Amino acid sequence: MANQITPHFQNSMGVAKIEIGTKEFKCIGALPPYDHPHVYLDMGDENEIVCPYCSTHFVHNADLKPAAASPAEAAYNKQSA
Template sequence: MEPVETKEVDSTRIACDGDGGALGHPRIYLNMGEKSEIDCPYCGRRYVLKAGAAAHAH
């Protein structure tokens, strides 16, 4: 299944709320770990790590 939308990000940690305000979904935090992409289980948006971006530091 293809993602609804794909967004490039600078970090392996992402917050997603569906960008719909009241029509969105609860804010969840996604962690790619060692992967370079992750899909939101609520809205299906795919987050892809930009080339050259490093893992999130504390």
């Protein structure tokens, strides 16, 4: 993933689970200015992980593109924020 930008995801919606198309990403919590420290998370061999800051449950969904999420608004793009 060294040649790619690490996808960022947020949970301003307050949902319990977010499906994402990658296993390596950054969780930012809520949208700025209410974000938490941007933490790099890596699922490794697992298919899910819980953010240690906001407790969002992220689940890998191989049918999604790497920067995509379900719900779609969980995918964070700094340029569009």
